[in-house]
Amino acid sequence: MTQTLTNSFACPTGEPLLRVRGLDTYYGHIHCLHDVTMEVMPGSLVALVGSNGAGKTTLLQTISGLQPAQRGSIEFDGLVLASTPAHRRVAMGIAHCPEGRRVFGDLSVEENMRLGGYLRPRAEVERELQRMYALFPSLAGKRGQLAGLLSGGQQQMLAIARALMSQPRLLLLDEPSMGLAPLIVQEVFSIIAGLRRDGMTILLVEQNAHEALPIADWAYVIETGRIVCAGEGKSLMQDPAVREAYFGLGESLSTPA
Ligand SMILES: Nc1ncnc2c1ncn2[C@@H]1O[C@H](COP(=O)(O)OP(=O)(O)OP(=O)(O)O)[C@@H](O)[C@H]1O
Numbered sequence: 160m161t162q163t164l165t166n167s168f169a170c171p172t173g174e175p176l177l178r179v180r181g182l183d184t185y186y187g188h189i190h191c192l193h194d195v196t197m198e199v200m201p202g203s204l205v206a207l208v209g210s211n212g213a214g215k216t217t218l219l220q221t222i223s224g225l226q227p228a229q230r231g232s233i234e235f236d237g238l239v240l241a242s243t244p245a246h247r248r249v250a251m252g253i254a255h256c257p258e259g260r261r262v263f264g265d266l267s268v269e270e271n272m273r274l275g276g277y278l279r280p281r282a283e284v285e286r287e288l289q290r291m292y293a294l295f296p297s298l299a300g301k302r303g304q305l306a307g308l309l310s311g312g313q314q315q316m317l318a319i320a321r322a323l324m325s326q327p328r329l330l331l332l333d334e335p336s337m338g339l340a341p342l343i344v345q346e347v348f349s350i351i352a353g354l355r356r357d358g359m360t361i362l363l364v365e366q367n368a369h370e371a372l373p374i375a376d377w378a379y380v381i382e383t384g385r386i387v388c389a390g391e392g393k394s395l396m397q398d399p400a401v402r403e404a405y406f407g408l409g410e411s412l413s414t415p416a
Pocket residue numbers: 186189191209210211212213214215216217218258366
């Protein structure tokens with residue numbers, strides 16, 4: 160497998176926006192993350208791929224302050240987060256779009272979005288709402304509808320829009336393809352690639368390596384709580400061990416044109 164863990168994605172400052180070093184996270188006595196080290200450069204899309212129970216959600220939750228780390232450090236834009244509470248991390252510019260979407264089903268689309276902007280001044284919230292409706296036109300016509308009545312794909316768009324309402328500098332996305340039909344998965348991934356093109360820095364967690372690796376500037380593979388390899392997204396797709404684990408031996412990895 161590719162051995163280097165240094166994120167070589169070129170960026171103007173040369174400094175990562177997010178730097179995780181030697182992270183260990185436990186659930187009680189269960190040791191879940193082992194010595195996790197990774198970086199996200201500004202303006203890049205970094206994918207973290209791994210199978211069921213590998214520790215992907217736990218890593219995102221540790222970065223956003225929902226789980227405490229027992230060892231190691233998390234730096235965001237050069238600041239050590241240590242015991243910084245989750246809401247403070249949101250204010251600093253880290254937005255977490257959770258696994259399973261977690262929209263508030265008995266609130267309207269717009270109420271869900273406003274919750275995402277609760278730390279922003281009112282004028283900014285109004286402006287961001289308009290920007291989100293332009294970015295997600297399918298939500299614009301449903302702004303008064305209960306979020307629980309949306310399709311899975313629309314709920315995923317809403318969860319991403321809600322996270323973007325905080326005007327983050329780093330967007331954490333946890334398995335946005337989960338439970339969606341293949342065509343909708345492609346739509347969601349093309350939105351994510353579009354956000355990256357518009358300059359958003361993204362850490363994307365996925366079991367779906369087929370979709371995540373081609374759009375990733377850099378990617379990490381996590382297995383049972385350990386980062387086992389890293390490299391440019393497209394080159395990891397050619398890595399024999401990644402091919403065996405995620406695509407099945409002998410399967411062609413060339414993505415359809
Ligand atoms: N609240 C919890 N208490 C105890 N163990 C937990 C808890 N949450 C997760 N775990 C365990 O930690 C490990 C990592 O779980 P995690 O949810 O981070 O994996 P994941 O890579 O996100 O998996 P998936 O792809 O299924 O979402 C698993 O063994 C899981 O059973």
